[in-house]
Amino acid sequence: MASNQSRQYEVILFGATGYTGKYTAEYLTTSSPTNLKWAIAGRSQSxxxxxxxxxxxxxPNRPSPAIETSELDPASLEKLALKTKVLVTTVGPYHKYGTAVLAACAKTGTHYLDVTGEIPWVYDMVNQYHDTAKQTGAIIIPxxxxxxxxxxxxxxxLVNHxxxxxxxxxxxxxxxxxxMKGSASGGTLSxxxxxxxxxxxxxxxxxxxxxxxxxxxPPKQAYSKSLTEKLTGLRTVNDLG
Structure with missing residues (x-):
């Protein structure tokens, strides 16, 4: 496995042409250091x-990102992951398209970030790949x-302050x-x-x-839910509601 410090890119954005991926690519273009070595990745080169x-x-003053194409099979994704220190993926639904990406990063020691909200899938990933990521040094942040x-x-x-x-x-x-105001993308609806x-x-x-x-x-004195919270999923806190 290639050292994380000797890889071709610092960041690869996978799914860059999608709804969330474009926003992420725009942010990296306008806000990241101009010497950042990064690439946009997906299945369609055009x-x-x-x-x-x-x-x-x-x-216009910064170099364009490199372009990497990859399919969603494990071998292609591991090859992609080995090229970068950090892989950001915006390809969802994650329970359909995300497992192989996360697995590739865990196995290759590549740091991983995503934008999922799929808690059952995250639960599965923690149970399946935490030990692997710990062994390879990959930091997995879903x-x-x-x-x-x-x-x-x-x-x-707050903690820092x-x-x-x-x-x-x-x-x-x-x-x-x-x-909180916002709208769902096509991927979120899917x-x-x-x-x-x-x-x-x-x-x-x-x-x-x-x-x-x-x-x-969890701590030994773990918080216990009230009957109302168990039934509704809602917790009331004094002064906050």
Whole structure:
């Protein structure tokens, strides 16, 4: 396995021509360092070339990203993963198209990010590939999209602020979001329509349990749900609602 530090690219964006992939490519073009070695990847070379031309108009002073084509079979994806330090995939639904991508990264020691919101699939991936990723040094970060990123980033910022200003750790952090606005892409709608075909009610319930998708063991004094929360999935917190 090639060293992660000696690879051709720093970042490969897989699924770059899709709805979310284009937004991600535009952000990398306008906001990342101009010396970033990165590539856009997918199955259609012609679509990737068209996207590269569009990206060039956003930032004419930086080199265009390289273009890599790959199918969704394990061998092709492992070959792609070995070319980069970090692979970002926006190809969903992930329970249909994401497993081979994550597996390739776990096996090759390639750091991995996605934007899934499919908790049952993440549950499966943790159980199947955590040990492999731990052995190869791959950092696997699913759910970097709108379903999880706002709360995760706010939690990280709060913990850092408390540590730096008060020089202490934190206990439980409760996050509440109100009046969130957004719309579903075609991929998100496809995910919703196919998720229940892939997973039964038992699997959905198991993956929704507290700490179910964490590779870290829960604390001994784990939080226990009230009867109302068990029935509705909603938790009431004083002063937050």
């Amino acid at each position: 679509k990737l070339r068209d996207l590269a031309k569009e990206l060039q108009t956003l930032n 759910q970097c999209g709108v379903e999880s990123a706002p709360s995760d980033l706010m939690c990280w910022a 408390i540590r730096e200003t008060l020089h202490t750790g934190t206990g439980e952090i409760v996050y509440s979001m109100h009046d 995910t919703i329509l196919t998720l229940f075909d892939r997973y039964g009610l038992g699997e959905l319930a198991k993956s929704s349990a507290r700490w179910s998708i964490s590779a870290v063991k």
